[in-house]
Amino acid sequence: xxxxxxxxxxxxxxxxxxxxxxTDPVTIPCGHNFCKNCIxxxxxxxxxxxxxxCKEVFNTRPDLRVNTFIxxxxxxxxxxxxxxxxxxxxxxxxxxEVPCDVCTETKLKALKSCLVCxxxxxxxxxxxxxxxxxxxxxxxxxxVENLEDRMCTKxxxxxxxxCKTDQTCVxxxxxxxxxxxxxxxxxKEEYEGQKVELKxxxxxxxxxxxKRRLKIQVIKHSVDLSEKDADREIxxxxxxxxxxKESVERGQVNLIVTIKAKQKRQEKQAEAFxxxxxxxxxxxxxxxxxxxxxxxxxxxxxLLQSVQSSNIHHPPPTKDWTxxxxxxxxxxxxxxxxxxxxxxxxxxxxxxAKAELKRVQKFAVDVTLDPDTAHPQLILSDDGKQVHTGKVxxxxxxxxxxFSLNACVLGTQGFSSESFYYEVQVKKMPEWDLGVVxxxxxxxxxxxxxxxxxxxxxxxxxGNKYEALDDPAVPLPLKTQPQKVGVFVDYEEGLVxxxxxxxxxxxxxxxxCSFTEKLFPYFGPCPNRGxxxxxxxxxxxxxxx
Numbered sequence: 286x287x288x289x290x291x292x293x294x295x296x297x298x299x300x301x302x303x304x305x306x307x308t309d310p311v312t313i314p315c316g317h318n319f320c321k322n323c324i325x326x327x328x329x330x331x332x333x334x335x336x337x338x339c340k341e342v343f344n345t346r347p348d349l350r351v352n353t354f355i356x357x358x359x360x361x362x363x364x365x366x367x368x369x370x371x372x373x374x375x376x377x378x379x380x381x382e383v384p385c386d387v388c389t390e391t392k393l394k395a396l397k398s399c400l401v402c403x404x405x406x407x408x409x410x411x412x413x414x415x416x417x418x419x420x421x422x423x424x425x426x427x428x429v430e431n432l433e434d435r436m437c438t439k440x441x442x443x444x445x446x447x448c449k450t451d452q453t454c455v456x457x458x459x460x461x462x463x464x465x466x467x468x469x470x471x472x473k474e475e476y477e478g479q480k481v482e483l484k485x486x487x488x489x490x491x492x493x494x495x496k497r498r499l500k501i502q503v504i505k506h507s508v509d510l511s512e513k514d515a516d517r518e519i520x521x522x523x524x525x526x527x528x529x530k531e532s533v534e535r536g537q538v539n540l541i542v543t544i545k546a547k548q549k550r551q552e553k554q555a556e557a558f559x560x561x562x563x564x565x566x567x568x569x570x571x572x573x574x575x576x577x578x579x580x581x582x583x584x585x586x587x588l589l590q591s592v593q594s595s596n597i598h599h600p601p602p603t604k605d606w607t608x609x610x611x612x613x614x615x616x617x618x619x620x621x622x623x624x625x626x627x628x629x630x631x632x633x634x635x636x637x638a639k640a641e642l643k644r645v646q647k648f649a650v651d652v653t654l655d656p657d658t659a660h661p662q663l664i665l666s667d668d669g670k671q672v673h674t675g676k677v678x679x680x681x682x683x684x685x686x687x688f689s690l691n692a693c694v695l696g697t698q699g700f701s702s703e704s705f706y707y708e709v710q711v712k713k714m715p716e717w718d719l720g721v722v723x724x725x726x727x728x729x730x731x732x733x734x735x736x737x738x739x740x741x742x743x744x745x746x747x748g749n750k751y752e753a754l755d756d757p758a759v760p761l762p763l764k765t766q767p768q769k770v771g772v773f774v775d776y777e778e779g780l781v782x783x784x785x786x787x788x789x790x791x792x793x794x795x796x797x798c799s800f801t802e803k804l805f806p807y808f809g810p811c812p813n814r815g816x817x818x819x820x821x822x823x824x825x826x827x828x829x830x
Contacts, residue, residue, distance in 0.1 A: 310355040315341045383428035395428040403432040447475035476585035483580040507611035508555045515548040568601045639789040645773040648704040649827035652696045659694040673821035674813040699803030704775045710823040712768040715748035718809030723802040741781040753793040
């Protein structure tokens with residue numbers, strides 16, 4: 286608008302002969318104004334005195350006198366023009382701003398860039414594009430640098446098409462000379478399509494952000510539940526140990542410290558998860574901002590080149606949070622603490638152990654024996670629930686998963702997360718091995734049952750010698766012989782516990798284990814011993830006596 290006013294004012298003070306601002310303006314009888322020298326020279330070279338504007342003819346040459354009013358207005362106009370020029374100097378382009386390509390001395394800040402002329406213009410030099418009908422058809426955009434990048438480097442023509450085959454911007458000659466069989470669309474068509482894709486990408490990212498925010502709420506809720514479980518365990522422990530004197534009070538303190546430490550670990554784990562989720566949300570929101578900004582661009586080429594040169598449609602790498610959770614730990618803390626006072630608290634121990642067993646039994650799974658892993662001397666039932674050792678070796682197909690030296694067999698299903706529990710009947714057996722093993726254990730050589738070798742097991746030998754095969758082995762002075770053994774694994778907690786199901790008593794726990802592979806249920810019915818150890822190991826339904 287300011288430029289239009291400027292032109293309107295300038296037209297009033299421009300001589301129609303020299304097309305410049307008046308110098309010594311004079312008015313002739315018809316009312317038109319000219320520079321004194323311009324109209325004088327015009328009449329000197331003409332056959333008659335005629336107005337150059339209206340063509341009125343004068344019989345005698347008029348006397349020329351300077352029009353003082355117009356002369357004063359011209360002076361004011363020149364001063365105003367100088368002030369505007371001074372104002373323009375204040376708009377000199379700064380570092381990081383696009384300068385005008387036409388300015389010869391001081392480079393003013395460009396207001397627009399022309400995609401046809403491949404040049405950027407300040408306010409003054411942009412005026413022809415706003416007024417000239419031929420230039421009005423040119424496409425103007427916000428000022429950008431490196432307009433030469435919008436030219437085909439091979440044919441020196443503007444990039445006006447998009448090659449869908451090569452996913453690149455090309456000029457009008459490229460389809461003829463270099464991309465003859467390729468598919469092409471106008472830049473605007475591809476631009477519109479990419480804007481649609483950007484909206485889809487933005488929606489996907491927002492959905493990912495929402496899922497992670499919901500996951501944070503789930504984790505926080507899990508922490509609350511864990512805290513309640515910790516409070517419950519503390520209450521149970523306090524109820525037991527307050528009945529004792531000094532020795533019981535020491536046990537009570539130790540119990541609370543243990544449970545609090547466990548709860549603290551869970552809280553730290555939750556904080557770590559939340560921090561990681563918030564970091565992913567931050568990265569996703571950053572990508573979302575980039576997508577939104579790019580989708581708002583009106584520069585077709587810039588948008589397409591940005592999409593092609595980046596992974597804007599692919600959200601940043603994130604973790605799969607589907608199986609991540611904060612769950613209560615089922616390590617039998619209270620049971621082990623009370624066991625030290627077995628003489629005076631045997632009844633309470635049994636009550637607590639029953640409650641503990643009921644909790645882990647909620648993680649019962651259906652275990653079936655895998656015949657492809659069974660040693661040739663083992664005999665499996667048709668339903669895969671029983672196994673005993675025969676007297677002779679069977680002729681079985683060679684299988685790399687089969688145990689070749691030790692009389693043992695694995696369950697068919699492996700577990701690599703969360704918790705699981707199963708029960709095995711062992712009555713009338715003087716020898717047996719039970720537990721879990723990692724998937725990569727050696728099956729074709731003699732094995733050593735130890736956590737270091739990938740085995741977390743207990744066994745019975747000679748009918749009365751129970752041991753936990755830890756590093757080193759731990760004797761288990763059991764008062765009664767278990768008839769049914771429960772095996773519980775908390776994979777994430779690194780816990781393997783064994784229970785006497787009928788007595789509702791904890792037999793032994795491997796704690797602080799580090800699991801990195803699938804774990805498989807392990808069954809070793811041991812040698813037949815001439816029929817003395819011919820009873821089977823039986824996988825029993827949980828909760829059935």
